[in-house]
Amino acid sequence: MKRNALLCITALGLLCLLSQCRTKDNGWTAEEPVPNPPEYSDSTQWYISDRGSEADVFYIISTETGDYTLDGVEYHHADTYNDSLRTPLYSEMLGVDTLVSGRLNFFSPYYRQCSLQSFLTDSLTEARLPLAVDDARRAFLYYLTNLNHGRPFILAGFSQGAKIILQLIQEMDDRTYRRMIAAYAIGTSITQEMVDNNPRLIAAQGADDTGCVICYNSVRDTSCATGISQDNVIAINPVNWRTDATPAVFATQPSPLLPVDQQQKDNLKVRLDPQTKLLLVEGYTATDYVLPLIGKEGNYHSREIWLYRDHLRDNMALRASKMTKK
Secondary structure: OHHHHHHHHHHHHHHHHHHOOOOOOOOOOOOOOOOOOOOOOOHHHEEEEOOOOOOEEEEEOOOOOOOEEEOOEEEOEOOOOOHHHHHHHHHHHHHHHHHHOOOOEEEEEOOOOEOHHHHOOHHHHHHHHHHHHHHHHHHHHHHHHHHOOOOOEEEEEEOHHHHHHHHHHHHOOHHHHOOEEEEEEEOOOOOHHHHHHOOOOOEOOOOOOOOEEEOOOEEOOHHHOOHHHOOOOOOOOOOOOOOOOOOEEEEEOOOOOOOHHHOOOEEEEEEEEOOOOEEEEEOOOOOOOOOOOOOOOOEOHHHOOOOOHHHHHHHHHHHHHHHHOO
């Protein structure tokens, strides 16, 4: 019940916040105000679960912020010092930690993520995302210097967070990269150009390789894809950990918004389409998964962690175990 309650908070956080947001399609200007930067020596700017493990998960959360107004000023980045705006950020951190980290240590920084409306056009994304990346960069450096203590680590992120960790991989020095167990870039696109420009974006080929990138995007069929997964070239099935079209079957509760003991389990069949690199899901019954503004019926972006939570947790433990035994 605890696990279900946490995910209810996480999934509802974004939906409730966005229901109160105003959509404004007036483009971006350099004069846009931004909140004060988080100071990562301040413990309030972190969610940390230190379990005394030999390996860590460093997780960058997805978009839990919409455009909002404070004191008559409209903002497009999260204010990490505002209690009400921190709530959905914390909910995702807590929920993901509970679902996938298992016995691993879990570190997740608050950061000035850009709002969901920032992803309505490429120009807005290009203008606003760098501030979020810079915060994550500073947080990661602080983590490596002060919190990691030389342990191997998993780098993980979902959606906006996944975009950011790809940049962190590109900027890593060799010594840091050698400690990276794997990178879980969930719910994003990794293009061929990105791979060509970053030799460390090595596609996972199985369940236990290390130093690799895990990526996938779930849809009912290929017509349900959105720009989030466009032109992706790295993908793996997170159920059977294969990169071909071999299907995998499993049963799980379809929705994090209802108590698990009040749901019938869906019997899902999941296979990777080698051509589009999309994860095709059959048998999914929930109807409460479509995100505001950027969502699409038949696109299961909001459920990328929930659906495969058990597989992700077991796989992180497997890869971490292999790395720590080296």
